[in-house]
Amino acid sequence: MSTEILPVATPAQVRAYARRLTLRHPRALAGALGLHALAAVTGLVAPRLLGDLVEGVRDGGAHIDRAGLAIAAFVVAQGVLVRYAYYASARLGERVLAELREEFVDRVLELPLSTVERAGTGDLVTRTSRDVDALSTSVRYAVPETLVAAVVVAFTAGALVLTGPLVALPCLVAVPLLWGVMRWYLPRAHAGYLRENAAWAELTDGLTETVHGARTVEALGLAERRHARGDRDIAASYAIERYTLRLRMVLLPVIEIGFVLPVAATLLVGGLLYVHGHASLAQVTAATLYVQQLIGPIETLLNWLDELQLGGASLARLLGVGEVPPDRTPNGRRPPGERITARGVRYAYRPGRDVLHGVDLDLRPGERLAMVGPSGAGKSTLGRLLAGVDGPRAGEVALGPDDGDGHAPDGRMPLVELPLDELRGHVALVTQEHHVFRGTLRDNLVLARPDATDDELARVLAAVDWDGPGLDAVVGEGAAGAGAKAGAAGTGGETLSPAQAQQLALARLVLADPHTLVLDEATSLLDPRAARRLERSLAAVLDGRTVVAIAHRLHTAHDADRVAVVEDGRVTELGTHDELIAAGGSYAALWSSWHGAGSQRESADLR
Template identity: 80%
Template structure:
């Protein structure tokens, strides 16, 4: 099944979010703009003073010392104002960036698990790493510098116009060129950068799959195929980046040309106007200096515009995570009882290709049900539906008496109080072993934690040991895969849901250890409903009932002895398990 990329926010949604983000801090934003405006206004005095100085020198009555001191004073004031303006910009930018990151984490945590799995790890990892870093760079550097450049450029253009309309006109000589280039560039930039980021997502997904499945790749001789996949992903990324590079190769040279011509045009035209008496020497000097001053803000705007487009594409991808529709709608009903029932359940990963075909299953509260069957029969899929991770395409999985409440109508917090799933996949968070456990029940005492660890036959490090990827220090400990699986089971026991779905939850343990652990768990979980999906048939032997799943259907249901007596599929599996003909 190919990965299904997460959605991307539209330009209108990005603009709406950006406006909403700006108005959250009106006072801070007003302070930043005021400081930059004062700094820009202070910097506009020097060209006017120099223009007057040049004309005074020509006329022979220049006050050079006084003008020099005035220029030095204004430059000093401008430097101080600029320093505080950039400090205020940086502080506001970091605050906005922190809010963006926190909101992104909230959106990720709210994602339906089924949608995350369909998207694959590459897309989400790339958004959480590369897109966040790109947006951070835009917020820290491109956005404040562009804001400053717009303010400074606006004040400088106003000063140039006040110097004299005739000497100001030549500065507009490149406006048509820049307008045409921007009209060509902007519609293409967003799509180009979105394709570039999507290509990075595919590279990350391919690398993650290869690393996680390295042993399988080596065992099945798939290295050549994985190399080919990597080459294809890199080639696609290369094409996407070449496209955005071509955009920059048009934008930046045009920008450089547009920055030089206004100064030359102002100087030449100003000289012509001065010769014919239409402008004074002071006006020509000031206008030329203002045109020179316009170079930096315009250059910053055009140069940073490309980074803002890249940051905008990243923001669209981050906001898109929040536009994934929920996979459940709370119905408001409270289940009465803990009876788990599946009626007419059908499910498909692809339209028109059901993997479950009208499954009916009624779990008795407090019983242990083992689900067995050949690989690919639909056991894990049915387990996910019984745990409420996925919703059925047709039919319903309910909890409670008298028809019950569909699991997809329960909020996640309520759902996990009724039923929880433990699979072969698990994660050890960076922190102490105690912190890894109490996240299942924050108020758990050390005595309760010790009881839970004893229930899973824990033989690993103590509660204060630091575990997880990257754990360092004298108290750091590395958990084996089997210990990580025991930790996941301990969390589940501590969470204390009424119904547990265990999908090969002891697969990483050796058979003897698995057998011992299952017996320990049976004692702790006594009175709770347990659905155990297993290939080791001793689990089925110990269960109250056994469900045989074949081709997406429950073909046999009964006790171990009843199914052996029927001499059907289960009896054949049992005979094969024991090596009897």
């Protein structure tokens, strides 16, 4: 299965979303900008008063005490206004960030499972961690600071022009320099930060796979190969981070030069204008102070611009999650029945490389069907299609009525036309990979049915031969899969063994009570005797339900009503255990090989 990076939103989509998100709170935005504008205006009074003071000192009519008190009053007023302006900006930023996070969680939960698996864990984990953190910094600090700086620059530039158009002209000397460097920097930075985040996703994906499959890596001697993969991912991440660093090494020195030039030019040109009588000393003084005052907000704008580029790239990746097309199109109709049929089913993980080739299969209501075959034959893929997790590339997997003749007539409804919530009420899939959520055992169980009583929970636990902690015991978070523990070591929860996690998943399934169950190696983590006992217990509880059991242990096939042999993406044999043994085909050879090499204990269980 190839790894694919989830979609990334375009710059236009990012700008449109940011605009919509901000304008959801027009009053709060107007209030914050108004306070910042008042703070900026009060900050513009002091330079003008100082200019008049210098002029007055030269003329001998300066009122130093009065000017000093006025300057102090405006400085204090500016400090108070800035305090409340930043408070209003922070509140607005936190509100916007909370809404953005909630929408992102909704988008993630709506992702088709097949898309998540193709993308791998690294890309999604990077988006939910690194990208969210980067965006949080932008929303909390970069956006408010940038807005404040923009307001201050606008009002200061206006005051500078009002002071005297001629003395204001020299500050424009830095505009071509700054405009040119920003035009060079911005497109490169946006693309660079997108590649940087994608490189982090690849690195995270590789590390996650290595950690989760540590025992497999060790058993198969893959340590050097995984080490080499990690080195390649780190090198790629290092290279792209060096690229974005080089961009900043060009940007920042040019910005520093752009700060010095306007002040020097204003002093020089302003002095010449004063000497030739085209500007007063007060105008030159005030203009120089205004230009000096512009350095702070412009520096803030340009410094945060880099953070905004990173935040914009992160927002594009977060919004891109919502660009994944749905894998089902609910039609609003009710299913005409509970019989699942597959007709001409084809499926491919990669375009042009089908792993299922025209599979036809009818599931009889209430039967137990075992699917067996060699690894990689397509059993799990077919199970996922029968459970509605994936949709076929061609053909149809549908729910339909039962005509009583062992065939489903016309009028079937494809599983992909059922809403996901309703689909899970009809058919459910349990694999050997399970998650134990941090909380009580009761909390983990009632995920399947929130209104379940303790008596019902005790019944389903008994059905899976539960021998673990009680309903009020706190169990931990973690995934239990092939060789991995589902536990919470160090989190305060009781660690469940992989077998207990598997029992817990089966108990949830019994509680959900769908009419069709697909069990993909659902008891593989139990020892053969315990698995045998559990399957017998489940058979009693699930009597009347349709069960598709994908297994390597052939005693599951021995007990099933029918057996489907899957080879090379096709159902090559279908019938009862006795019929397939009598036919002398692939199943008979598989049974003979397994039964002859099986342990005495499993043979005794079969008898």
